[in-house]
Amino acid sequence: MNRKSSSTVTLGLVQTSCSANPAANLKKTLTAVERAAKAGANIVCTQELFRSQYFCQSEDHEHFKLAEKIPGPTTDAFQKIAKRYKSVIIASLFEKRASGVYHNTAAVIDADGAFLGVYRKMHIPDDPLFYEKFYFTPGDLGFKAWKTQFGKLGVLICWDQWYPEAARLTAMQGAEILFYPTAIGWHPSEKKVYGERQHGAWELIQRSHAVANGCFVASVNRIGHEKIAGVGGDGLEFWGQSFVAGTSGEIISKASLNKEETLLVPVDLAKVDTTRTHWPFLRDRRIDAYSGLMKRLID
Numbered sequence: 001m002n003r004k005s006s007s008t009v010t011l012g013l014v015q016t017s018c019s020a021n022p023a024a025n026l027k028k029t030l031t032a033v034e035r036a037a038k039a040g041a042n043i044v045c046t047q048e049l050f051r052s053q054y055f056c057q058s059e060d061h062e063h064f065k066l067a068e069k070i071p072g073p074t075t076d077a078f079q080k081i082a083k084r085y086k087s088v089i090i091a092s093l094f095e096k097r098a099s100g101v102y103h104n105t106a107a108v109i110d111a112d113g114a115f116l117g118v119y120r121k122m123h124i125p126d127d128p129l130f131y132e133k134f135y136f137t138p139g140d141l142g143f144k145a146w147k148t149q150f151g152k153l154g155v156l157i158c159w160d161q162w163y164p165e166a167a168r169l170t171a172m173q174g175a176e177i178l179f180y181p182t183a184i185g186w187h188p189s190e191k192k193v194y195g196e197r198q199h200g201a202w203e204l205i206q207r208s209h210a211v212a213n214g215c216f217v218a219s220v221n222r223i224g225h226e227k228i229a230g231v232g233g234d235g236l237e238f239w240g241q242s243f244v245a246g247t248s249g250e251i252i253s254k255a256s257l258n259k260e261e262t263l264l265v266p267v268d269l270a271k272v273d274t275t276r277t278h279w280p281f282l283r284d285r286r287i288d289a290y291s292g293l294m295k296r297l298i299d
Helices: 022-038 061-066 073-085 158-162 164-171 191-213 270-278
Strands: 008-015 043-045 088-098 101-109 115-120 145-148 151-155 177-181 216-220 223-226 236-239 243-245 251-254 261-268
Touching (some): 008 022, 022 043, 022 261, 043 177, 088 151, 101 151, 158 191, 164 177, 191 216, 251 261, 261 270
Parallel strands (some): 008 043, 151 177
Antiparallel strands (some): 008 261, 243 251
């Protein structure tokens, strides 16, 4: 099947809560993805690490048992849905690449069920209750864009959201849509003082990637207040609010703060060409003057 003649494609963003039961989480997400594809979503994206609660709240070797091979049974299940409903699917998974080498990975599946490849999260955080450096080896595949039957897309993951370099290098490969599978929320004790600013910054930086690169941005977050067994403390309160931003950074559609839902959002990919022509940021980049970006700091 070739991409339909219309330049409009429908994005499906699956926002759910996660329980301590990986099998139940997988079943819920497979059902939601299939429902979105059946309803007409041409590209469906899951939230980050949807198969489990956000286990990086502590450093515990037991959690490595959650990892899986890619390709594997989970990607096989998504490939069947993709082929049946002719939808592109992006699935965020905890990858076991080899003994002692694990990645935070997104698998990309085309609308004919073909496995196109993976993106491995490049920027790995290490903050209170976000101890990802204990679990994830930084990605070694670089920033990538895939030509699918419904447009050219790039995938970045959560902490990558804060880095304009990642968005730029992906867009430079022709990505018309940047997808960000995400797991982000508040420390409950900080929410009253910092909560509004934290969420505002998160949304604003991603909208700015849409502006700077003249592309669409789709960010898919989870919901729920997760306390991991044995960790103690207040846990994390995930703020949901998955959204799609247009090529000028405008919010086209946004999910709720605390409800499971799937956004179905039509976007016109022809606007990418129009925006990049009239706001030619890519044309006017001074690539001769950016060598300093290869340094940590400039003294």
